[in-house]
Amino acid sequence: MTDDWRARLRSQGYRLTPQRELILQAVTTLRHATPDEVHVEVRRHSTAVNLSTVYRTLEVLEQLGLVRHAHLTDRAPTYHAIDDDHTHFHLVCRNCGLVTSVEESVAADFVALLDQHHGFVTDVGHLAVFGTCRTCPETVVAHDHGPHATEETDD
């Protein structure tokens, strides 16, 4: 969240452009957003940036470890900025669409188990757990299509 992402860009031979700055800013502001939502957010603050640039930039930022994506719906991937010392994973309610961020440590035992029994090294930051809030009325959405809310109960 400091300024060192500029250094990180350059050190990898990437250039620092206004578009990249705007897009990283948008991802940070939105917390969890699809490429399209990022695109919309960027437009709110500046003249148009092309959607393909959003896609290309998100890819670059992800390579640099500045953002990550997870699949929170059956459709689009969702990007979020990375807080280096606060990896989290997501709970996604298929009734109300609520996305909850949960701190990595909650999955620690589970991850250890998968490692011991299956020799599998889990990428917690990419984990998305689907289900329903216990307090969520059973009947809001029949299928698991469009989420209707995207609030947060974050970190």
Added chain:
Amino acid sequence: MTDDWRARLRSQGYRLTPQRELILQAVTTLRHATPDEVHVEVRRHSTAVNLSTVYRTLEVLEQLGLVRHAHLTDRAPTYHAIDDDHTHFHLVCRNCGLVTSVEESVAADFVALLDQHHGFVTDVGHLAVFGTCRTCPETVVAHDHGPHATEETDD
């Protein structure tokens, strides 16, 4: 795996068609397959079934609880037949593409934790955990695109 899926279809007012039979058979045979892979498998045993029929049928079968899907790649959903008393979830290696099915009980403690701390009821059957096999060479695939193997270490 008995024949009661025929009854289940009818009891819900659905009709029993050769296409539905072929598609359910294909999903069962393939273990984990995308709609497209199902389509190919069906063609091997019969004259063409339209791809859109595959999509519509998978949706019906899922509603009936005969198949499920999970997102095992960044692209297509993967369908598998349901074994009523053997819910499983998946580990997906992003290096070699190996998909491992793991019995529900392995996630039991984790699921309980999410319920207690977050009031969240996990849908274990939909769970896909991404990461890497510990024995997997780090460098097989750079990005998390196409899986190259789809073997199983099943139930």
Added chain:
DNA sequence: TTCCATGCAAACACTTTGCACCGTG
């Protein structure tokens, strides 16, 4: 005979790519 299911083709949503121009370093 009645509707549900299917095939076909067109429409869709999302993402990627080729190319000429632009602007950072």
Added chain:
DNA sequence: CACGGTGCAAAGTGTTTGCATGGAA
């Protein structure tokens, strides 16, 4: 002033839909 980045438009994927025909019940 060179080369990576961007905008634009077109092409790709994967999935859904409308409509006429076909077949299960």
